[in-house]
Amino acid sequence: MVSIEIDGKKIQARDGALVIEAADDAGVYIPRFCYHKKLSIAANCRMCLIEVEKAAKPLPACATPVTDGMVIFTKSPKAIDAQKGVMEFLLINHPLDCPICDQGGECELQDIAMGYGSDVSKFTEKKRVVKDKNLGPLIATDMTRCIHCTRCVRFGAEVAGVRELGATGRGEHTEIGTYITSNVSSEMSGNVIDLCPVGALTSKPFRFSARAWELVERDTIAPHDCIGSNLKVHVCNGREVVRVVPRENEAINETWISDRDRFSYEALYSDDRLKTPMLKENGAWREVDWETALQAVIVGINKTITDSGADRVGALAAPTSTLEELYLMQKLMRQMGVNNIDHRLRQLDFSDQQQAPVFPWLGQPINNLENNNAVLLIGSNVRKDQPIAAHRLRKAGVRGSKIMTLNAVDYDFYMPIMAKIITSPMDYKHQLAGIAKALLAQTKQPAPNGFEKLVSKVKITASHQAIASALVEGSVSSVLLGPQAINHPEASTLRMLAQLITLLSQSQLGYLSEAGNSVGAWMAGMLPHRVAGGKDADKTGLNALEMLHKGLRAYVLLGVEPEIESAESVIASRALNDADFVVSLTSFSSEAMRQYADVMLPIAPFAETSATFINAEGQWQSVAGVVPPLGETRPAWKVLRVLGNLFGCSGFDYITSDDVLTEVKQLTKDCQTDNTVVWCCPAPITTNSNADILVRIAEVQMYAGDSLQRRAQALQNTHDADFAAIRINKACAKKFGLKDGVKATAAQNGTEITLPVVVDDNVSDNSVLIHCGLRDSAALSTDFTPISIRPV
């Protein structure tokens, strides 16, 4: 620590801190444009010039480290004079179009110009005009307003990991842009909107919809990925969500959010939005009041239970639902004797659910990801699945940590990858067994029961050795299972092997789970075999897949569209259409839903309801609703509470959602946060998976994970949403006579779909990447049923 003096105030500052950091900590404001605490120092705007005693000239506070005894003046005549001079220069070319600029009213340049600008400029020359650019569907540009702070350029290079923007030209002709016409494709690109201190980069979906001073800022949580990024929602007229920006939380999302979390709010006002309860009578839909709709639900469910029994009723909920909703749903169902309860729609392998941890979680705090020395990612496209987690891992990777992957697609992670195994999903278990075998040899630990036989035919490769050594050597190391491993047809084997690897290498097993409340759903007991708090249920019901396979008589859906969200979309669709009674608690209606449902109850989506989400690190985050529910929509917890009363269930007398939360907290207070499961030897692994079988890599398309994302128009227009294709590598394409860009037919189990072929050498052999979550590809199953592909 060093002692310095800022504006006559004596303070202690960290050794090596920059003057601007010390000043910020001491609450002394120094104007700035290019400085940002999360980015490298550019010192190019010169706005932060300050006077330092004994220094001949003003110094930039953002690039001057503190020294013991330094005396700093930020508001002395010399400092102010320097700052005013810089301001005058910055304004030479800046247009005076604040009245038509979206940044007006929340603009750093406007604010600082109020303090340091002069009302008359000495410059009479013409202002320059910069040709506008098109950076894609998310970011609106007005590059004439740019002051060349290069925050957006540094963000791309340092945080997003992909340098797409740059400063081309020289002097007055400098322009920020991509130089050639191209969209910015980073999944975190929206952050440059917040970084831009002027109106050069603004939000395209928000453009011209409101002025900053008309907006009220309220807090909420992103429901999509398992990170639970903290958000601020900008509300217009107290009713409409018009914009979403990050809320700083150093432990979770720092100052960033993914584009998914930023732009998914658009779905709140999509045409699909269900605003009134709807009832189907004799095949025709009509709008009804809540009373009629709820009565229809009571009659429909009670009739099914009387006629066919409670075990012929099933409940499916989205893992993006709130904790309160999930808890009340399972409580209601269980009281009515229904045990077929699940939220794991994309999961295929349920064989080890009894041994599963109380809730599969990350195994460490999110901010700890960047402290790992070695990380093995299994079945994870972390950059697209959980961009914030990828950012943390990237920090580790750039620092020199060993990031390793076992994937079916050679994803571009924008970070140094130490080792990667790119192979068909069928081969994952061999590879993990190989790593485990290498670890056993390296650590000389005794093999667990049955392991010798399990891996007797597995050969250790150099990659296995390298990964094993890296995990052992890393003082902090993790093995993380991504959604493609969690929903893998052999997930239980993968889990067991991954756990063995972590035990042998003393690393942490973690789950990068699918959705915003996956952990919450486990805690709340939205499972066939466990009640809230992870205790075994008295009677184990059917899991999500069994419910759809067996074809129940009635289904209760909460925020799900199983016809595209299920691992077996075709079977889901058939089961729902064949059922006698389907009630859907949903924010959106679709053509398919109108086919199979009998009652649709409009429930409040994210931002319209009070909610608790538990993220991957087990953090409970509760927020209030930020806008009133649209139309006749009601928060789902209220709907479930009323249904509980109408069904005559006990313990449904909640007055607020806090009462529900308190109850869940009480039930889960003893939950153990431990991912370990008891060793249970998987079946022996034969050496060679059938090389002639072509299997599907079932990755969820980046913006197709839940009903909100699918209806967010701007996100759907991005490059990442453009994925309804048959992706296959060059060798396989040649083998099946496929050509890039030409349509082909994929056939599986008698169903066929036709999609364009994209030849992509990042896809592993003997596999084909057809994204799921899309209506276009819903006809195919996500399991290992062989696929054949032929040209049309």
Add this chain to the structure above:
Amino acid sequence: MRTTKLEKKPVEVVNNSDLMLISKQSYAAIDKWIAKYHPENRQAAVIPALHIVQEENGGHLTIALMDELALYLNMPTIAVYEVASFYSMFEHKPIGKHKVSICTNISCMLRGSEEIVEHLKKKFAINLGETTTDGKFTVKEVECLGACVGAPMCLIGREYHEYLTPEKIDAILEKLE
């Protein structure tokens, strides 16, 4: 003091089929420059490499050439565009046979570069940055070339010409084929 840590990317072996526009001879010349730097700093050779590529292409660069070079030097394409658009020696459109670069910076301006510029504009009936219709001359304005002692000056091809007067530059241009 906080500094940005340079990311150390492993040098990837570039697939030869991706490199088609720049000749083997040029690559050999570029490799000599690359050899002067640490293997992790291949991109340090970008300026000489751009010169080599520009010369081979008859005096100007194209996006495709810059993209190929970016791939070869293992740097983002935008980083090559930044360098190539910053320095006035790099051209992005076809130019005339002879490039006449007139310095209009302070020393040359004080010593009469404006007169030279006006003279050439009138002589060829073109504006700065344009090429004569016969494709023989391109006249452009550049920043200081470090020869203030002989101001006003210009650069034609690789030759400096100093103490210019309208008559003197006429004589110089006369001799060019």
